[in-house]
Amino acid sequence: MVVNREHSKQRTRSDRRTRLTVLVALGANLVIAVAKTVGGLVASSPALLSEAAHSVADSLNEIFLLAALRRSRRPADRRHPFGYGKERWFWSLLAAVGIFVMGGCFSFFQAFEAMSQGDRPVSTSHYVAGLAVLGVALLAEGTSLIRALHQFRKQGGKAHDPAHRTVIAEDSTAVVGVLLAMAGMALHLVTGKAVWEAAASLAIGLLLVYVAYRLGRESRDLLIGVAVDPEVRGAIRAMLDDQAEIDNVASLLTMRLGMDSTLVAARIDLVPGLDSEEIELVSERIKQAVEDRWPEADQVFLDITEAPPHPGR
Template sequence: MTEPHGVAAHIKQNVVLYGALAANLGIAVAKFAAAAISGSSSMLTEGVHSLVDSGNQVLLLYGQKRASRKADASHPFGYGRELYFWAFVVAILIFAVGAGVSIYEGLLHIQTPNPIEDPSLNYLVLGIAFAMEGASWAIAVREFNRSRGEQTWWQAIHRSKDPPGFIVLFEDSAALIGLIIAALGVWASVHFQDARIDGIASVMIGLVLAGVAVLLARESKGLLIGEAADPHLIGRLRAVLDGHDRIDAVNHIRTIHTSPQAIFVAISADFADDLRMGEAETLIEKLECQMKALSPWITSIYIRPEKRADAMVW
């Protein structure tokens, strides 16, 4: 996978986040207004959905700011993984607030249905929202495609170490699906003269949000615990070691992302028995330079000479 320069990727990522934030705030106001006028449950649900998405973007921007702090004595590898914590919080909010409120409001509307007298305003707001969400989604897809290289979408999402990129993509995708469900719910409730259908649409939107939240929580949990670098990069690191005749064997290569654009590398290798201390130091320095040239994201490398054990690559 192609690894963009950290600063450039951060700027592009902020463009996606700010664009999604502006779109969701405007859409939320319009949806709440339409819900208040028409009494539509699915419109109210969609308003909550957009409001939650807006809060999520604010949290991700805050997480980026916190994660950008420099390393200190308390956190020698920096604060980069704090972004993963806020990404996990976002997943919880989508599930608890977005999905929870949507399902609750839907069930309430099914029990005490409120007929929609004039759906025209709902259709207008949903149409505008679909156009704005579609534009935000297109930007998110474009930036995500630039970073995923030749990987499939699922591979890129699963291997991504940059939560804001795929979170915005998931949120916008869920938003578009939710808008379609809301429009169908409004139309069906009017067409069949059954206001309960609008409530059913709210429950369906909530289930979509719950599914997205579970998926995001799963990906964020892995990052929070600590994930290895891309397998392709690990393979290139091994190739550097295998290319030296003074290294008899590589015991293991262990990597971990300390932030989306920072990787720590720990290596155990069996150096030639006749290699002197000074020569080993020179070789280690050379290896570190070659490895750091492979990716601007490699920030720290630790190479430990030791006798061969069972070969492992983590």
């Protein structure tokens, strides 16, 4: 129990750090979205407007992630006996959909618009102002990304939290998207060819669709029900096999229920000769041993049968 309480405290501290990371990203994206929108409308730049849509999508997604952090920590109740841990993956899935619809599709629309309008004269002063906006956006997005990566390193190089992974993916994509938009705008300004901005908008859209697909696929797998890592499953089975009272582990099933909640269900055969009281004590001891070693395994179920006597015994 002491181990589980310590694990819960660590999870709470991690959630606070993740919440701060999301809030930093949200603040940066809200300011950037306004600046990009104003700059894009003034310069009539499709690449800059694509990046404005990108930042709006990221801002909405970070609101989703904040909701995920709050709602997933609710305690278990009658209707949800295993808790609300999967809420985090549901809201992350919504964030992925938001990236695809609001960011990717709008960028494709801007690319089509730029190609259909053809080459047109551009205002040098407006485009320079737009490039300056993107330069500030690059600085802000880079700061947010550094913050997210710093937390990633503090966690030992493993971003298990889907909210944290989403922020890293969004910020990384935002940095690349800003660079693409700057390149498209600069080449359009120099050559007078709108195709460069159309290409930049198309590239931004493709990038956002790819990120949305990766994040959405992962959230889908977790919502459907995914097993723990093979290494952890192998270690749990090895520990069960090592118990003197266990004759055979017939099956072992695992499923992640949340950030710090895992279901472990094992069908085991005990050695012959144990009475009912001994079976109950062995069962409780094995459950506690699993929970002590893997604190996230807070739902452990054992289906126990007594192995038949071996031939010759």
